[in-house]
Amino acid sequence: MGLLEKASARRNLPKSGLRARAEEYKDHSSPADNKSGESGRDPGKKKNLADTAAGLTELCDKIDSLAPSLEGIVELFEDVKQLFSIKKGAFLTKNRDERFFLPRAQTGLDVTSRNRLRFPADAFSSPRKGTWLSFDDYSFLEPFLSSREYELLEDLRMLAIRVDDEPAGMILLFGEEPNELDYISLAEDQIEALQLSLGNYLRRNKLLRLSSPGTGSSGSVSEIKDFLRKIDSRKKELTAIRFSLNRLLIHLAALSADVDLFRARRDSLRIIETLFEGSSRIVPLKDEEYLLLLGTRQRPNPKLLQHQVRLALQNFFSDNEAGIDFHLAPPPAAFDSLEELIAQYPPEKQP
Incomplete structure (x- = not known):
């Protein structure tokens, strides 16, 4: 079993490899260093309008202080996941040569989907403007998900993130029931502010300066x-x-x-x-x-x-x-x- 499989193993299975060693690392770190610790929020509870608006305002204020790095993106995705009670989703950014949108953080997807979720940039060359976009047809996702995840897909939302009015990243949410994700449209004004803050954050994030990722292969x-x-x-x-x-x-x-x-x-x-x-x-x-x-x-x-x-x-x-x-x-x-x-x-x- 490779590192990614270990990272994606079900939470009720014993941890091994990198994840087990990571748990040891966290056990020896201070509570302030444990960014993935308890947030005080119930991830299974849907937020009402006031909760969502307040949480979005707080998140927008926080984004300016996040490190422009992978750790910053991961912390940001953790906050978005908690705020919107996300069960399945991913945060993707475009690489420097603008060939692909690549996932930086994901939750709830199986191993095959985590490996496949890599969109050609021209698939979203000019996504519709707006906040959480919905889709009537999910077929464009079939090559990028496992057959199991694709068959379970009943709802899909995308928050397009722009830098200089060009797509630079996106947050994708996946639902297993029709209209499961309707609740995320709460607090539209604050979501627009979040969208702008995310664009400013990606503008200074250095991951976008990487060209197409290395494969770890030396060739033949x-x-x-x-x-x-x-x-x-x-x-x-x-x-x-x-x-x-x-x-x-x-x-x-x-x-x-x-x-x-x-x-x-x-x-x-x-x-x-x-x-x-x-x-x-x-x-x-x-x-x-x-x-x-x-x-x-x-x-x-x-x-x-x-x-x-x-x-x-x-x-x-x-x-x-x-x-x-x-x-x-x-x-x-x-x-x-x-x-x-x-x-x-x-x-x-x-x-």
Whole structure:
């Protein structure tokens, strides 16, 4: 079972892997640090107009102080989820090259849907203006949900978020009963204010500056070998560095059960790829470990690399614990398959 499956396991099952370690992390943190703790609201109780209006006003005031990072988006989605008693929903943002809307936080969806929920940007090139938009036809969602979730879908609402009058993000809500989500149209004026506040927030959020997410894949064996041959032919130094995303993903998992770890992993790899654009390959090993192959004029200092990556990650993940550890590894010996390459770097014992 992968990390995303663990993150999406039913709440009444024993926690394991990242989620279990995240629970340990939260147990040792102060109450003020536990952003996903009790909010004092009953998530199963529908809000009346006064409650909703007051909650929206409070949320709009809070948005200005949220960190422009993934943690900020997750905290924001937690607040929206509580305020509107959301059972199933997602917060998506457009990436920098405007090819996709990608989920940053999700709740209530099954694992297959969490993996599939990635819209081409042109699917919402010019969504209707307004607050919570409803739809008569849900068929456009079929490719992006599991067959089970699609069959259960009976109501759908979208809050389009604009930056400079262009779609930059959205909050999607899914209902399993006809008209189940009618109640969210309470406090229309405050929802319009929330929509504007969300647009201002996304304008300064650095996640929108990421281009299409990295896949964590180095490509085929032939592509890796071509890369290594180019390094050799250009008289460059080949440096191999191992790193792990475990600490970062555990930190994110501790924030909320709704963090999309699948996208967070890809965002992290894309940040590292961007730092070494054109001069590196990332090979996924095992247990969230990766091998970074670098071709440089001079052998880089691992501590300096770690510092550069740490600063880059903190631009997107605001907490100081959102870091990873780098250390030198021997360059790979000859190999004929990815399996042979990966086998040269067996999992390291955790301290």
